[in-house]
Amino acid sequence: MPAGDHAPHSPRTTVRRGAKRATYDPADIHGILADGIVAHVAVVTEDGPLVMPMVYGIAGDTMYLHGALANSLLRAGGDAEVCATVTIVDGLVFAKTSFNHSMNYRSVVVRGRARVVTDEGEHVAALHTITEHIVETWDTTRPPSAAELRATRVIALPLDEVSAKVRTGPAVNEAEDADQPFWTGQVPIVTVFGAPIDNADASAGVPPRVAGLEGRDVHGDTRSS
Amino acid sequence: MPAGDHAPHSPRTTVRRGAKRATYDPADIHGILADGIVAHVAVVTEDGPLVMPMVYGIAGDTMYLHGALANSLLRAGGDAEVCATVTIVDGLVFAKTSFNHSMNYRSVVVRGRARVVTDEGEHVAALHTITEHIVETWDTTRPPSAAELRATRVIALPLDEVSAKVRTGPAVNEAEDADQPFWTGQVPIVTVFGAPIDNADASAGVPPRVAGLEGRDVHGDTRSS
Numbered sequence: 001m002p003a004g005d006h007a008p009h010s011p012r013t014t015v016r017r018g019a020k021r022a023t024y025d026p027a028d029i030h031g032i033l034a035d036g037i038v039a040h041v042a043v044v045t046e047d048g049p050l051v052m053p054m055v056y057g058i059a060g061d062t063m064y065l066h067g068a069l070a071n072s073l074l075r076a077g078g079d080a081e082v083c084a085t086v087t088i089v090d091g092l093v094f095a096k097t098s099f100n101h102s103m104n105y106r107s108v109v110v111r112g113r114a115r116v117v118t119d120e121g122e123h124v125a126a127l128h129t130i131t132e133h134i135v136e137t138w139d140t141t142r143p144p145s146a147a148e149l150r151a152t153r154v155i156a157l158p159l160d161e162v163s164a165k166v167r168t169g170p171a172v173n174e175a176e177d178a179d180q181p182f183w184t185g186q187v188p189i190v191t192v193f194g195a196p197i198d199n200a201d202a203s204a205g206v207p208p209r210v211a212g213l214e215g216r217d218v219h220g221d222t223r224s225s
Numbered sequence: 226m227p228a229g230d231h232a233p234h235s236p237r238t239t240v241r242r243g244a245k246r247a248t249y250d251p252a253d254i255h256g257i258l259a260d261g262i263v264a265h266v267a268v269v270t271e272d273g274p275l276v277m278p279m280v281y282g283i284a285g286d287t288m289y290l291h292g293a294l295a296n297s298l299l300r301a302g303g304d305a306e307v308c309a310t311v312t313i314v315d316g317l318v319f320a321k322t323s324f325n326h327s328m329n330y331r332s333v334v335v336r337g338r339a340r341v342v343t344d345e346g347e348h349v350a351a352l353h354t355i356t357e358h359i360v361e362t363w364d365t366t367r368p369p370s371a372a373e374l375r376a377t378r379v380i381a382l383p384l385d386e387v388s389a390k391v392r393t394g395p396a397v398n399e400a401e402d403a404d405q406p407f408w409t410g411q412v413p414i415v416t417v418f419g420a421p422i423d424n425a426d427a428s429a430g431v432p433p434r435v436a437g438l439e440g441r442d443v444h445g446d447t448r449s450s
Contacts, residue, residue, distance in 0.1 A: 012272040017293040038314055038328075040265035042276035047237040048306030051267035051276045053332055068242040081273030089263055091419070094435065096428075097366050098356040099373035103263075107278055131323040141322050142405045148324035170424045180367045183429045187438050188419035194316070199395045199409040203321075206408050210319065213412050 013111055013163040021165045029164045032106045033058050035219045036086035037134055041069050043082050056084070057129035063110060063157045064117070064126040070153035082114040084157055088219045091188040095171040096180045102171065104186065106219075108164045110157055117154040126154045140207040191218040238336055238388040246390045254389045257331045258283050260444045261311035262359055266294050268307050281309070282354035288335060288382045289342070289351040295378035307339040309382055313444045316413040320396040321405045327396065329411065331444075333389045335382055342379040351379045365432045416443040 006024040008014035015022035023029070033056075042051040054067030063084060086108045093102040117123050127149070128138050144152070171184045193213035196206045231249040233239035240247035248254070258281075267276040279292030288309060311333045318327040342348045352374070353363050369377070396409045418438035421431045 012270075017296060038312060040267075040276050040310060040312070042265075042267035042274035042308070044269050044274050045237075048336060049267035049269050049274050049276075049308045050334075050336070051265050051274075051308045051310045052334065053310065053312040053330070055328070071242060083267070083274045083276045085265060085276045085278065087263060087265070087278040092359065092438075094362060095366070096426075097369060097373070098352065098363060099369050099377060101356060101362070101366075103280070105278070109275075109277065111273060111275070127323065131326060134317065137319060137326070138323060141320070141326075141407055142402060144322060144324050148322070152324060170422075173424070173426055177367060178426060179428070181428050182366055183431050183435070184424040184427045185431070186422045186424075187435065188422070189416060189443055190419050191414060191416040194413035194415050197395075197411045197413070199398070199411075201321075201398055201403060202408045202410055203404070203406050204408045206410070210408070210412065213317075218414055 008163065010161040013109060013161045015163050015165060018165060021167050023164045023166060024162070028166070029108055029159070029162050030058065032088065032108045032164055032166075033063070033086055035106070036088055036108070037218065039063070039065060039084040039086045041065060041067070041082055041084045043069060043072065043080055045072070054084075055130055055133065057126070057131070057133040058159075059125070059129045061159045063159055064130050065114075065155050065157060066127070066130050066152065070116070070155050079113055079115055082112065082157060084110045089189055090168070090219070091186050093171045093186050094184055096173045096177040096182045096184050100171060100173060102167060104167050104169070106164070106166050108162060110159060111161045112158050114155045114157050117156050123149060123154060126156065127152060130154070135213055136209050137207065192216065193218060233388065235386040238334060238386045240388050240390055243390060246392050248389045248391060249387070253391070254333055254384070254387050255283065257313065257333045257389055258288070258311055260331070261313055261333070262443065264288070264290060264309040264311050266290060266292070266307055266309045268294060268297065268305055270297070279309075280355055280358070282351070282356070282358040283384075284350070284354045286384045288384055289355050290339070290380045290382060291352070291355050291377065295341070295380050304338055304340055307337065307382060309335045314414055315393070315444070316411050318396045318411050319409055321398045321402040321407045321409050325396060325398060327392060329392050329394070331389070331391050333387060335384060336386045337383050339380045339382050342381050348374060348379060351381065352377060355379070360438055361434050362432065417441060418443060
């Protein structure tokens with residue numbers, strides 16, 4: 001997946017290490033973001049950097065994030081520089097020497113100024129987007145109350161400065177290791193949804209969309225297609 | 226998994242949001258670190274926070290990390306405040322209202338001062354630890370050359386200031402939603418190793434330990450036992 005005609009978005013999102021695996025193509029970036037389920041979001045606190053997992057959703061060129069860090073960001077004054085990284089590990093790569101061991105993965109790094117969403121319409125739309133990032137359930141749940149909306153902070157991050165890195169395929173061994181008497185290859189990692197488990201207080205059957213998750217690749221490219 | 230007798234390690238690693246899911250028990254923390262495969266590591270750069278995935282290994286009370294960020298840390302002068310977060314997503318949790326949707330997960334947050342490993346003996350031992358975090362392959366590969374060792378930066382992070390959060394079990398619904406006519410429950414996420422794929426230049430059969438990965442839960446607790 002070469003960078004092709006797509007140039008880096010900014011100096012601070014130009015991939016420096018392993019640059020041949022970099023891509024700045026919006027289609028690649030949006031595909032990875034569609035296939036991920038959690039972003040690791042970093043902020044700078046007075047105690048140093050802090051990174052925590054957050055759930056997210058994508059609407060156009062905006063990444064909406066929800067999680068424990070949203071409250072920290074709000075306390076910090078609303079707008080703050082953040083970095084959100086989404087990583088999907090697709091497999092282990094074994095070379096003939098551990099120096100060349102690797103992983104197959106897809107990752108996206110977003111850097112920018114986060115904004116706490118305060119507009120009521122955007123807030124509800126953002127929660128809808130985050131809720132349905134993996135599977136559509138908004139219309140098979142009770143709509144949020146005003147108090148619930150107030151208690152659910154969402155931050156918005158523009159997808160203006162983004163880079164992605166992708167590694168696929170076999171191990172790359174040194175030519176001088178050709179005669180080394182060792183195995184080399186890959187072990188894929190497959191992440192799948194299991195069968196739904198009913199809560200004791202369920203008052204209806206499993207919605208078809210949720211039932212349809214079973215056996216599906218969590219990080220497959222079905223959601224991005 | 227209550228915090229029990231284990232107090233928070235420091236103010237900056239005291240869990241504030243969702244504190245009832247927090248644990249500071251070293252056994253819980255080491256179990257999660259044993260079951261994870263990638264850490265998201267944040268540093269503060271002159272351009273703001275930056276978070277990238279790194280592979281890691283645990284030796285005693287030290288976390289060793291390797292990845293693209295190690296070079297950035299070295300350029301920054303060696304020692305720097307970092308935050309390393311390991312997250313395992315175990316399932317989706319569907320409530321009767323999206324406000325109560327959640328995920329089942331295990332996560333560990335480590336904060337501290339990272340040190341670039343310069344001692345030759347510690348460096349080799351750290352690479353051995355990182356290489357074998359998932360599966361033992363050191364003795365079925367060619368040992369690293371001096372040049373390879375020089376090219377492989379490793380950073381060490383003390384496990385002194387660490388917290389963990391764990392969510393398990395069913396959705397938690399409001400009592401007032403008991404009569405809402407909706408399904409509620411969980412969908413597990415299962416991550417497994419697939420069958421090994423030989424490289425074209427493999428010169429031996431798949432080592433038994435690598436072959437034994439097939440079908441195993443990547444994030445199961447077999448490694449920590």
